[in-house]
Amino acid sequence: MSIFLAELIGTAVLIIIGNGVVANVVLPKTKGHGGGLLAICFGWALAVFIAVYMTGSVSGAHLNSAVTIALAVAGKFSWSDVPLYLTAQLLGAMLGAFFVWLTYRQHFDASEDASMKLASFCTGPSISNPLQNLLTETIATAVFILGVLFITKADASLGSLDALPVALLVMGIGLGLGGPTGWAINPARDLGPRIMHALLPIKNKGGSNWSYSWVPVLGPVIGACLAVFVYQLLMG
Template identity: 55%
Template sequence: MNPLFGEFIGTALLVLLGNGVVANVLLSNTKGHNSGLIVIAFGWAMAVFVGVFSVAAISGAHLNPAVTVALAVAGKFEWARVPGYVLSQMLGGMMGALLVWVMYRKHYETTDCADLKLATFCTGPAIRSLPGNLLSEVLATFVLVFAILSMVAPKMSLGAMDALPVALLVLGIGVSLGGTTGYAMSPARDLAPRIMHALLPIPGKGSSDWGYAWVPVVGSLLGGTLAALTYTHL
């Protein structure tokens, strides 16, 4: 498989399962309605696990523009390949969001709150304070990327279980740092689904909150870059 298609598939799986658990928890009349942050954090961790082990051997399973840019900054990935990877990740994120909408379409119709519908596509702040929200995204992505760069592959491969440390990392970030902004940490996880929210015919969907959309994008790219620079200098 072409690595670019691998990034597309992996990111689509990531967003399908990640935003899928958010939809299951937040939308009306679902089996998982109101099951809480722990379920969302665990679901996102498993989404990362599935996405990573599915395409790690094909593309390296970046699945995140912030990770791709950080790896290039750290000298572990060619800059010439960055645009193709980022585009594939963004398209994969859009596809994953589309599939969540298809899966939960009837539940979008029975949910009255526009904010809950938006939350199944992208993140938003618990308390809107853009400087603080930006700092939250920077810190969360810094932890993500620094830990990924610090991981040492075992001498004996565990196969699919090689993806487990990354999944546990995302679980830890979710339960510890996810309470302020929802720990987007990736334009492919936040901006790409937000675009789909704007495009899809969701009844009563309200605003896509474009005034906030730059925060998870800038925050994740800045946090990942700072993590790469810190890692290389250490």
């Protein structure tokens, strides 16, 4: 399996399970309807665990544009490989979102709440305040990337043994910091599915909230760079 394909498939699996859990919880007439934040956090943790375990030995299992950028800024990853990884992650996220829609298509049609349909694709703020929302995403991503940097301090790859600690890290951030914005902490995770929400023929879907879309992209990038600075400061 090529590195590009591994990143694409890994990110697709991440979104299929992660966004699939969100759809199961927020859309009507599903078996998991009303499962709440704990179910979503646990589901995303499992999504990360499975995706990292699957692809860690091939691509290093970045599966997150913020991880790729952080490792490059830290000098642990070649900048020449960054475009390949970012492209694979975005396409994988779009593909994953497509399969979530395909699976829950009847439930999307049964829902009259456009905001819940959008939530099954991408993140959004509980209280809309762009600067505060940006700060939240920056902090959450910085915590995540700092954890990843310590987990991968020997090299720039996430191997199968790293799958569990990274999954627990994602779950902890979701439980502790996920309330205000839904903790995107990954530009591809938010942007790819948001594009699919705009493209797919979803009944009464409403808008894709593009006015907010820059927050879960810029916030994780800033957070990634901040985490690298803190990590290098701590490591001397």
